[in-house]
Amino acid sequence: MSADQPQEKPLLRVVKGTPDDHELAALTAVIAGLAAAAPVEDKPAARSEWANHARKVRRPLQHGPGAWRASGLPT
Numbered sequence: 162m163s164a165d166q167p168q169e170k171p172l173l174r175v176v177k178g179t180p181d182d183h184e185l186a187a188l189t190a191v192i193a194g195l196a197a198a199a200p201v202e203d204k205p206a207a208r209s210e211w212a213n214h215a216r217k218v219r220r221p222l223q224h225g226p227g228a229w230r231a232s233g234l235p236t
Contacts, residue, residue: 173189180188210216222232 171222173192175185
């Protein structure tokens with residue numbers, strides 16, 4: 162390496178023990194697999210019924226005697 166290039170830190174460092182080449186390869190494969198794994202998508206949050214746009218649609222109100230009382234009843 163030349164003096165003008167900064168030294169890069171190793172991505173993986175063994176701090177205890179003396180693993181052989183096969184153990185290092187297995188560890189590297191596991192870590193690379195975990196890093197490349199796609200994140201699990203969460204389910205979208207359930208929307209409240211108050212935010213439901215379908216609640217804004219209702220049948221037309223009926224005219225006549227007692228219509229005001231019937232307008233408050235469920236369909």
